[in-house]
Amino acid sequence: MxxxxxxxxxxxxxxxxxxxxxxxxxxxxxxIAARIIASKDPDELxxxxxxxxxxxxxxxxxxxxxxxxxxNPMLNKYQKFx
Numbered sequence: 001m002x003x004x005x006x007x008x009x010x011x012x013x014x015x016x017x018x019x020x021x022x023x024x025x026x027x028x029x030x031x032i033a034a035r036i037i038a039s040k041d042p043d044e045l046x047x048x049x050x051x052x053x054x055x056x057x058x059x060x061x062x063x064x065x066x067x068x069x070x071x072n073p074m075l076n077k078y079q080k081f082x
Contacts, residue, residue: 013038023064025057033057 007015017034021027033054036046043051 009038020057020061023061023068025060029053029057 013034016037017030020030020033025033032050036050036054046054
């Protein structure tokens with residue numbers, strides 16, 4: 001069953017990249033962070049710079065995601081009253 005949904009490393013990296021970039025992480029930082037996240041390397045194998053880059057990218061993503069998650073229902077509610 002799980003084989004049906006198996007993704008290649010490149011596919012996983014592309015998904016992470018598109019989400020990070022979509023929510024405001026700059027192009028280069030999103031690409032590097034996506035590669036690191038998709039590799040699934042344990043923290044012990046990552047350098048401090050890699051850990052920091054991924055943390056920063058994920059913080060940016062989370063802030064923008066929360067913002068849009070909060071705004072979209074309000075927009076839908078407003079559009080109903082038009």
